[in-house]
Every structure is written in C-alpha cells, then in structure tokens.
Amino acid sequence: MPPQKPLTGEAALITALSQIFGPAPAKVAVGIGDDCAALDLAGPDYLLWTVDTLIEGVHFDLAYFSLPQLGRKALAVNLSDIAAMGGEPLYALLSLGWPPDRDSAGALALGEGLAQIAREYGVAVIGGDTVASPPGLMVTLSLLGRVDRGEMLQRRGALIGDQIYVTGPLGEAAAGLEVLKRRLTLEPDLQEALCQAHLDPRPQLRAGRVLAGQKLAGALIDLSDGVATDLGHICRASGVGARIPAAAVPVSPQVLAAAPILGRHPLDLALKGGEDYQLLFTSPKEQAPALFQAFQKAGLPPPLPLGEIIAGAGVLLAAPGGEKEITGEGFDHFRLDL
Amino acid sequence: MPPQKPLTGEAALITALSQIFGPAPAKVAVGIGDDCAALDLAGPDYLLWTVDTLIEGVHFDLAYFSLPQLGRKALAVNLSDIAAMGGEPLYALLSLGWPPDRDSAGALALGEGLAQIAREYGVAVIGGDTVASPPGLMVTLSLLGRVDRGEMLQRRGALIGDQIYVTGPLGEAAAGLEVLKRRLTLEPDLQEALCQAHLDPRPQLRAGRVLAGQKLAGALIDLSDGVATDLGHICRASGVGARIPAAAVPVSPQVLAAAPILGRHPLDLALKGGEDYQLLFTSPKEQAPALFQAFQKAGLPPPLPLGEIIAGAGVLLAAPGGEKEITGEGFDHFRLDL
Numbered sequence: 001m002p003p004q005k006p007l008t009g010e011a012a013l014i015t016a017l018s019q020i021f022g023p024a025p026a027k028v029a030v031g032i033g034d035d036c037a038a039l040d041l042a043g044p045d046y047l048l049w050t051v052d053t054l055i056e057g058v059h060f061d062l063a064y065f066s067l068p069q070l071g072r073k074a075l076a077v078n079l080s081d082i083a084a085m086g087g088e089p090l091y092a093l094l095s096l097g098w099p100p101d102r103d104s105a106g107a108l109a110l111g112e113g114l115a116q117i118a119r120e121y122g123v124a125v126i127g128g129d130t131v132a133s134p135p136g137l138m139v140t141l142s143l144l145g146r147v148d149r150g151e152m153l154q155r156r157g158a159l160i161g162d163q164i165y166v167t168g169p170l171g172e173a174a175a176g177l178e179v180l181k182r183r184l185t186l187e188p189d190l191q192e193a194l195c196q197a198h199l200d201p202r203p204q205l206r207a208g209r210v211l212a213g214q215k216l217a218g219a220l221i222d223l224s225d226g227v228a229t230d231l232g233h234i235c236r237a238s239g240v241g242a243r244i245p246a247a248a249v250p251v252s253p254q255v256l257a258a259a260p261i262l263g264r265h266p267l268d269l270a271l272k273g274g275e276d277y278q279l280l281f282t283s284p285k286e287q288a289p290a291l292f293q294a295f296q297k298a299g300l301p302p303p304l305p306l307g308e309i310i311a312g313a314g315v316l317l318a319a320p321g322g323e324k325e326i327t328g329e330g331f332d333h334f335r336l337d338l
Numbered sequence: 339m340p341p342q343k344p345l346t347g348e349a350a351l352i353t354a355l356s357q358i359f360g361p362a363p364a365k366v367a368v369g370i371g372d373d374c375a376a377l378d379l380a381g382p383d384y385l386l387w388t389v390d391t392l393i394e395g396v397h398f399d400l401a402y403f404s405l406p407q408l409g410r411k412a413l414a415v416n417l418s419d420i421a422a423m424g425g426e427p428l429y430a431l432l433s434l435g436w437p438p439d440r441d442s443a444g445a446l447a448l449g450e451g452l453a454q455i456a457r458e459y460g461v462a463v464i465g466g467d468t469v470a471s472p473p474g475l476m477v478t479l480s481l482l483g484r485v486d487r488g489e490m491l492q493r494r495g496a497l498i499g500d501q502i503y504v505t506g507p508l509g510e511a512a513a514g515l516e517v518l519k520r521r522l523t524l525e526p527d528l529q530e531a532l533c534q535a536h537l538d539p540r541p542q543l544r545a546g547r548v549l550a551g552q553k554l555a556g557a558l559i560d561l562s563d564g565v566a567t568d569l570g571h572i573c574r575a576s577g578v579g580a581r582i583p584a585a586a587v588p589v590s591p592q593v594l595a596a597a598p599i600l601g602r603h604p605l606d607l608a609l610k611g612g613e614d615y616q617l618l619f620t621s622p623k624e625q626a627p628a629l630f631q632a633f634q635k636a637g638l639p640p641p642l643p644l645g646e647i648i649a650g651a652g653v654l655l656a657a658p659g660g661e662k663e664i665t666g667e668g669f670d671h672f673r674l675d676l
Contacts, residue, residue, distance in 0.1 A: 010468055013442055017432070020449040021456070021463040028429070028464050037431065037465035039482075041379060049464075051389075051431045051480050055471050091366070093375065093389045094355070095478055104351055111358040118359070125359040126366050127375035130351055133393050135473030140433055142389050142480040144377075 033237070034154050035084035035222060036145070046152055048145040050081040056136035064180040067106050069199050070139065071113030077224065078143040079121055079203035080277045084222035085154065086212020087147035089205065092118060092125045095140040097133025110139070121205060151212040153220035153281070155237035158309045162218055162282035164242060165291075165303035167207045169252035170227065171266065172197035174273020178262050186258060193254045201277040208279055210298050216291045217281040226274045227306070228326040231315050234282065241312030244271070246319040250304035271317070271326060282309055371575070372492050373422035373560060374483070384490055386483040388419040394474035402518040405444050406451030407537050408477065413455050415562065416481040417541035418615045422560035423492070424550020425485035427543065430456060430463045433478040435471025448477070459543060489550040491558035491619070493575035496647045500556055500620035502580060503629075503641035505545045507590035508565065509604065510535035512611020516600050524596060531592045539615040546617055548636050554629045555619040564612045565644070566664040569653050572620065579650030582609070584657040588642035609655070609664060620647055 014032065024031030029046050030038035038046040054060055054074050065073075075092060082089045094114065098107045107130070118125050123143070158164075176198035179186060186194070204222070211217040219234045231242050251270040259266040281303075283291055292302050310316075316323045352370065362369035367384050368376035374386040392398055392412050400408075413430060420427045432452065436445045445468070456463050461481070514536035517524060524532070542560070549555040557572045569580050589608040597604040619641075621629055630640050648654075654661045 013436075013445060013468055016446055017449045017468075020446060020453045022453070024464050025462050028462060031462075031464040032466075034465075037429070039429065039464075041381060041385070043379060043381060047379070047385075049429075049431060049480075049482070051433045051465075051478065052467055053433045053435060053469055053476070053478060055435055055469060055473075055476070057472060058470050091375070091377065091387075093387060093480065095389045095391045097391060097393055097476070098351075107351060108354055108358060111355045115358045115360065124363050124366060124369075126362050126369040126377075127372075127387070127389075128370075129390055130348055130355075131391055131393060132396050134395060135393075138391070138393070138435070138476060140389065140391060140478045142387075142431065144387070 029152070030154060035081040036087070038085065038152060040149070044148065045146040046149050048082055048085050048087045048147055049143070050078055051140060051142040052078050052081065053138065053140040055138050062137070065199060067109040068113030068116070071110040072117040072200055074139040074141050075114055075117050075123065076201050076203050076277065078141045079205060080201070080222040080224065082143060082145040083203050083205045083208035083279060084220055085147055085152055086208045086220060087145040087152070088209065089121055089123045089143055089145040091144045092123050093142045094125055094128035095142070096128065096130045097138035098130060099134055099137060100132045101134070121203070147212060151215070153212050153217055155219055155221050155234050158219035158234050158238035158240050158282040159284070160240055160309055160311050161285065162309040163285050163288065164231065164244070164280065164282050164306045164308060166223070166250060166278050166280050166306050167204045167303055168276070168278040168301065169250050169304065170271070170276055170278070171255035171269035171273050172252045173201060173275040173277070174269045175255045175258050175262060177275070178264065179258070184261065186261060190254055190257055194258060198275060201275065203277055204279045206298060207295070207300055210294050210300065211279070211281055214290070214294050216287055216294060217283050220279060220281045223276040223278050223280055224274060227271045227280065228315055230280055232327065234280070235313060235315060241310045241314055241316065242307055243310045243316045243318055243323070244307035246317055248305060248307065250306065280306070367490070368492060373419040374425070376423065376490060378487070382486060383484040384487050386420055386423050386425045386485055387481070388416055389478060389480040390416050390419065391476065391478040393476050400475070403537060405447040406454070409448040409451030410455040410538055412477040412479050413452055413461065414539050414541050414615065416479045417459055417543060418539070418560040418562065420481060420483040421541050421543045421546035421617060422558055423485055423490055424546045424558060425483040425490070426547065427459055427461045427481055427483040429482045430461050431480045432463055432466035433480070434466065434468045435476030436468060437472055437475060438470040439472070459541070485550060489553070491550050491555055493557055493559050493572050496557035496572050496576035496578050496620040497622070498578055498647055498649050499623065500647040501623050501626065502569065502582070502618065502620050502644045502646060504561070504588060504616050504618050504644050505542045505641055506614070506616040506639065507588050507642065508614055508616070509593035509608035509611050510590045511539060511613040511615070512607045513593045513596050513600060515613070516602065517596070522599065524599060528592055528595055532596060536613060539613065541615055542617045544636060545633070545638055548632050548638065549617070549619055552628070552632050554625055554632060555621050558617060558619045561614040561616045561618055562612060565609045565618065566653055568618055570665065572618070573651060573653060579648045579652050579654065580645055581648045581654045581656055581661070582645035584655055586643060586645065588644065618644070
C-alpha cells in the first residue's frame with residue numbers, strides 16, 4: 001500500500017475518493033468536483049444530479065430550527081446546487097433518519113415543510129426511504145434537474161480580466177447562525193433578517209437560469225462554504241486567481257449593523273461565513289450592460305461586483321495596507337478535525 | 339389541523355408522507371411505493387432512481403463489519419432495488435457522514451470497497467458529498483439505472499393463480515446477523531456462509547434482467563425486509579393474497595443446520611428475517627418451463643417455488659394444523675418504536 005497522506009480537510013478527502021472511484025465514463029459530462037453531476041442521456045438536455053445531507057448537531061440544532069424549516073432547508077441546499085449549474089430542478093428523493101424515541105408527527109411536520117418548498121420551486125418528491133436513526137435526525141435529499149446542454153455553467157470557465165459578482169449581499173446567514181447559537185436578542189427587524197437567512201435560505205434558481213440561458217457567465221458556483229472557499233474552487237477549476245478589493249465587498253447592511261454586537265469583523269462574516277446560498281459568478285467586463293439589463297428584466301436585484309479574475313492562483317484580499325491570500329477558512333465541515 | 343393518526347410503523351409513515359407530497363406528475367411512471375422511482379424522460383428507457391441509507395448501530399456494527407465490506411453493502415442494497423424493477427444500474431452518488439474523531443483513512447477503505455463492487459456491476463460513482471457526523475458513520479447511496487419501458491416490473495402485477503418464486507434459499511442473512519451479534523462460533527464453513535450472506539449480499543441483477551427481458555414475471559420485489567413484509571407489499575400493490583405451504587418454504591440448508599444452535603425456528607428466520615436480497619416474483623404456472631429454461635440458459639440457479647397467489651389479501655402460512663396470516667414482523671426499522 002502507498003503511504004497514506006494526512007487528509008487536512010474535506011477537499012482532500014474528496015480528491016482521494018475521486019481517485020479511488022476512477023475516471024467517469026463518456027456519458028458523464030460532469031463528474032466529481034462540481035456542484036452537480038451531469039449526465040448525457042442523448043436528449044437535448046443534460047440531467048443534473050446532486051445529493052446533500054443535513055445531520056443534527058452538525059448542520060442544525062432543533063433548539064432553533066422548527067421541523068418544517070428543516071424540511072425546507074434540506075431541499076433548499078440541494079436546489080442551490082442545481083442553480084449553480086444554471087439548471088431547473090425536477091424531482092427529489094427523501095432519505096429520512098428519524099430518532100425512534102421521538103414522536104413521528106415531527107417527521108410529518110418536516111415533510112410538510114419539504115412539500116411546501118417543493119411546490120414553490122416546481123419539484124415533485126417521488127420516493128425515498130425512512131430509517132430509524134437513534135443518534136439523531138438526519139435528512140438526505142437527492143435531486144434531479146435539467147439544463148440545455150449548450151447552457152450548462154460550471155466552476156471552470158473563469159477568464160483573466162472577468163468581473164466577479166454575487167447575486168446578493170454577503171454574511172447574513174453566518175451572522176444569523178451566531179445570533180441563534182448564542183441566543184442573542186437584537187433589534188427585531190435585524191434579528192429576523194439575519195436568522196431567516198440562516199434558517200430559510202432562498203436558492204437563486206432564477207438568477208442561475210438568466211445567467212445560463214443568456215450566456216452571461218463564465219464560471220458559476222453557489223456560496224455554501226463561504227466566498228474564500230467557493231471562489232477558491234472556481235480559481236482551481238479555471239486555473240486562475242482572484243482579487244477582491246476589501247472596500248468593494250458587498251457586506252450586507254444588516255451584517256454591518258450586527259458585527260459589533262457579535263464581536264466579529266464584518267469581512268470575516270462576509271468572506272468566510274458559509275451558507276449564504278447566493279450565486280457567485282464571473283462575467284466579461286464588456287458584458288456588464290447586458291448582464292444588468294437581463295437581471296432587471298427578470299425582476300432580480302442587480303448583481304453585486306466583488307472583484308476581478310487575475311492571472312495566478314488563489315483568492316487575494318486587497319486592502320490599503322497590501323494584499324493577502326485568504327484560504328478556505330469558511331465552514332469546512334472537516335477543517336478542524338481531519 | 340386534522341387529528342394525527344398514530345403511526346404504527348414505517349409503512350404508515352411512508353403513506354402519510356406520500357399524502358403530504360401529493361400525486362406525482364405525469365412524467366413519473368412510478369412514484370412513492372415501489373423499489374425505485376421511474377422517470378419517463380422521453381427516450382426508449384425509463385430512468386430508475388433509488389436512495390438508501392445505512393446508519394451505524396442500526397444497520398451495521400463495525401465490531402463485525404470491515405469498512406470495505408460496508409462500502410460494498412451500501413451499494414449492494416441499492417443495486418438490489420434496481421434489480422427489483424428488472425433494470426440495469428448506471429451511476430451512483432455517495433453521501434458519506436464520517437465521525438471527525440476517526441482516522442479518515444477509514445473513509446478511503448470504505449471507498450475502496452464501494453469502488454470494487456461498483457466495478458463488478460458496471461456502475462460509475464460520479465459525485466456526492468462528505469460531512470462530519472459525530473454521532474456515527476452514515477452512508478447514503480443514490481443510484482440511477484435504466485430499464486426498457488416495455489420491460490419494467492413492479493410490485494403490482496401479481497395475478498390469482500400465479501406461482502410465487504424466490505431466486506435463492508431463505509434465511510441466511512438473518513441467521514448470519516444472529517451469529518455476528520452474539521459472537522457465536524459455528525463450524526467454519528457454516529459460519530462463513532451465514533456471515534457472508536449478511537455482510538456481503540449479492541444483488542440479483544442478472545435474474546432481474548432475465549425476468550424483465552423475457553417477460554417471465556408478473557410482480558417483482560427484492561427481499562430486504564423479509565418474505566412476510568415484502569410479499570405483503572406485492573399483495574397490497576396487486577390487490578391479491580398469497581398462500582405459502584410451510585413444507586414448501588425453501589429454507590437454506592445452512593439455516594436448518596444453524597437454527598437449533600441459534601434457538602430460532604428456521605421458518606421464522608426464512609420468512610421474517612430480512613436482508614436476504616434475493617428477488618421474490620410471481621409468474622403464471624404455465625410459464626414454468628420457459629422460466630426454468632431461461633434461468634438455466636443464463637447460468638442462474640433455478641428459481642425456488644414458495645407458494646401461490648390467491649384471491650383475498652395478506653400472506654397466509656399453511657401448515658398441517660391450519661392456516662394463519664403472517665404479517666410484517668420482519669426487520670421493520672420502525673416497528674418497535676413508533
């Protein structure tokens with residue numbers, strides 16, 4: 001056996017597993033290493049396919065999540081992966097691990113929340129399985145979607161000189177999580193906005209479709225692990241670097257208001273906090289007028305500039321005092337542990 | 339809100355959830371309530387889709403499972419669901435919950451076992467996710483497959499007078515689980531056969547293809563929860579009953595040998611024990627010659643007659659002293675709890 005390299009995080013584990021599983025067959029347009037797998041089933045579309053698991057005590061705490069909220073979020077994080085390929089969601093399977101000592105009416109409450117968001121996004125929940133899970137609640141959603149084969153967007157595709165945008169202000173979900181975990185009480189509107197960002201994220205499917213259908217983006221990803229990590233994925237997949245002027249980061253006004261109370265630097269929440277589930281994408285500068293017009297026409301808020309794709313590698317944060325690389329210090333589930 | 343009916347088991351939970359999720363759209367050929375969902379994507383095939391989760395302490399114990407064995411079994415139980423529709427497996431996504439305090443080399447060992455069985459059955463593992471799971475190891479596989487739309491077999495389709503068959507002898511996996519849990523030592527060949535049946539089940543994909551491709555079966559299911567439960571699913575889906583002569587039950591010779599040592603009735607292990615992952619199917623009596631010939635030609639052991647489809651409902655076990663209904667006393671994960 002070759003010597004085992006120490007794994008320093010989730011990315012290393014996924015890389016090692018992908019080597020074990022070997023290269024994908026020809027009909028697999030996108031395999032391991034993007035937001036979804038994409039299959040070429042010989043029709044006009046690619047079939048998009050993703051799976052995500054939420055585990056009690058890791059991804060959520062029922063001290064502040066209601067069961068319908070949890071059902072919503074379990075689908076939302078998968079919908080965001082479909083959005084990150086420019087696709088449309090179609091069908092879902094639910095795999096539910098329910099602690100046998102808890103009232104099963106709760107499983108139905110979770111199902112009600114899931115059914116509600118499924119209807120909102122036109123998804124049919126068509127099967128799955130249920131198992132007893134004594135150590136805690138576990139929700140896995142597997143989701144299928146579609147995208148025209150000429151329209152699919154991936155993490156690769158960023159070009160030097162491209163502008164980097166996000167579809168909404170940053171840091172709210174991370175600030176909300178702090179508020180919830182520390183049981184803080186802020187001014188009601190502020191409290192509500194931040195907590196809802198964590199509890200009930202809105203996957204940006206319409207923005208993804210506008211970018212894909214009108215060919216307005218080069219590379220696309222959703223912000224699940226934070227800008228530093230997720231923009232880092234785009235840089236690696238595209239063979240480029242990124243430069244973010246600190247003064248230009250679109251920190252959410254609510255995050256600016258809450259940061260002193262939380263004792264956190266707003267940029268830390270905005271760039272390293274996870275779970276905003278906004279889309280981050282690159283687009284040639286000369287396409288900016290078409291981009292803003294397309295978003296306006298679709299009734300979407302204007303995309304927010306974040307920085308620029310440059311030659312090199314990694315994500316640089318540029319402040320008056322100089323530049324420094326920021327790395328995957330977002331919410332990497334394995335970071336502290338492996 | 340309507341009054342909550344008490345849920346008495348997994349079947350009731352799935353029924354309640356399926357009501358919440360509502361009817362499936364027209365392109366869904368098979369929704370909740372069969373071994374796989376089946377999608378009509380306008381090609382010559384149906385796309386088959388399934389998901390199954392194995393949870394530490396519920397479905398396996400690492401005291402007797404090696405990690406490669408666990409990786410194999412996680413895919414095997416999903417492959418069996420594809421076999422139960424008469425289909426061919428194609429692609430898999432892995433969602434792995436790994437306890438952060440354990441050496442991540444174990445996750446790669448699990449991956450090696452998964453990769454090995456995937457190669458054996460021609461499946462490509464093309465994506466997924468990894469999460470920290472402090473309470474214990476959790477493996478979810480989601481699997482896509484295909485079946486010609488004219489060939490797909492379901493739980494419904496059993497007709498009165500049909501013969502019921504299984505593709506192999508019954509009870510080995512349940513007996514093996516007893517041996518493993520109680521750390522018994524039997525005669526080495528016996529020990530090996532029973533334990534392997536639990537640790538490394540062989541999904542009956544070739545038998546499923548023979549039945550589907552040559553239209554030799556009416557209804558088809560895989561034996562994950564035991565004959566009583568799974569034949570009960572066929573009866574409910576087909577609107578019929580079933581009659582099993584006790585003397586005709588194809589109990590595994592190894593189970594007959596081990597039952598006295600285990601202190602269990604062989605029929606209990608054969609009919610109510612779960613996880614044999616053999617196929618159970620119905621076939622018109624006049625097709626028996628064609629059926630046995632097809633299995634022989636395919637190099638498969640002959641199917642074993644188990645009983646007969648009758649008018650009525652439920653599964654009757656017929657012994658010299660009379661008949662009694664046997665119900666879902668197999669390994670129903672929720673049975674004792676909800």
